Amino acid sequence: MSVRPEASDHHWPIPPAGGWTADDLDRIPRLPPHTELIDGSLVFASPQTVFHTRALSFFERHLDAAAPPHLEVLREFSIDIDPQNRPEPDVVIVLGDAIAGPGQTRLPAEAVKLALEVVSPESRSRDRETKPVKYARAGIRHYWRVENDEGRAVVYVFELEPVSRTYAPTGIFRDRLKTSVPYPLDLDLTEITARRVAPEG
Template sequence: MSAEPESQEQSSPRWPVPPVGGWTADDLDTLPHLPPHTELIDGSLVFVSPQSLFHARAVSFFEWQLQSLAPEDFEVVREFTIDVDRHNRPEPDVVVVPEHVIQDVEQTRFPAQAVLLAIEVVSPESLTRDRETKPLKYARAKIPHYWRVENQQGKPVVYVFELEPSTGVYTPTGVFHDRMKVDAPFPADLDLTAITAKRRRPPSGP
């Protein structure tokens, strides 16, 4: 006897229905079956599309390069959510945070107010969020530095912003192509061409 085919209701994914007023930052830890890297923006769940090789390489580049340059009492963490407020828990691609906010290996978020630098690597589906929505929220949380990394015709371009204390908004402080040299939030001299350079295999043995 053949098995009964599943009904459309059974086979279709069951998306969580938001409560009145939207989801909260705490809900992100308890909702079942969420896709990896789900964010909370204005009380709504944002599901991340599959990422490109450029995105993966750029995130790895800034994670490892900045970890080698950051002061000893800071740590660089990739793809980790931060609490902006009750209804906003975005996930920057890379953050720099002081070591004291890292409590244990089971924690799932950092307070946004403790973040020194947030970096977003732009994907086609995240363009508006990374250029408009997230910078406003990061500035409101008083994150002093924000970098936006874009893929322009196969080459990385980094837009650097610093929080203006008197206005509470980000001020652009530089646009970098092949080489990125900055003094804040700590000195860094980065070869951006390494993000898209062809990886060479080590020579094989005899």
């Protein structure tokens, strides 16, 4: 005797011929939060780990605290690469004058000074291969990739080579990240995985 599966109330959007476009992300109803568009296909976010959440909070907090007045730091914000690609980096540093108002849902790639991705098991190939190619071709000067190496944060730092429009590695940082670009930063990466200890008494 066969058992019919229960009907689901959720209906996945059916892509149009040629795939979705960047404009569609603002029009498709009931999309999960943080849905990205990669090569005309919708990419849904998976549940995040404690490491991923701590890393995002760490970089958002410290990059924002050190940012000069003309730059702004945003977390999990959508950027336009081209009509078929609208990714959502985990953290971006952007030109402040590109932000038009509180209802804005996306920014042009040319406003982005740094894109940062924290690698998850399901996003590994996108963050290591697919997205860096697209960010570089869009002219985003700085790309940082953060990985979990047995509980320790490792940051791979890249800078755009302007002629080839590809990223050149400029450093691998484990306990401390000190750099002068996109602005001076001195970050204690051990804070990302350090456990908080309740005060005595």
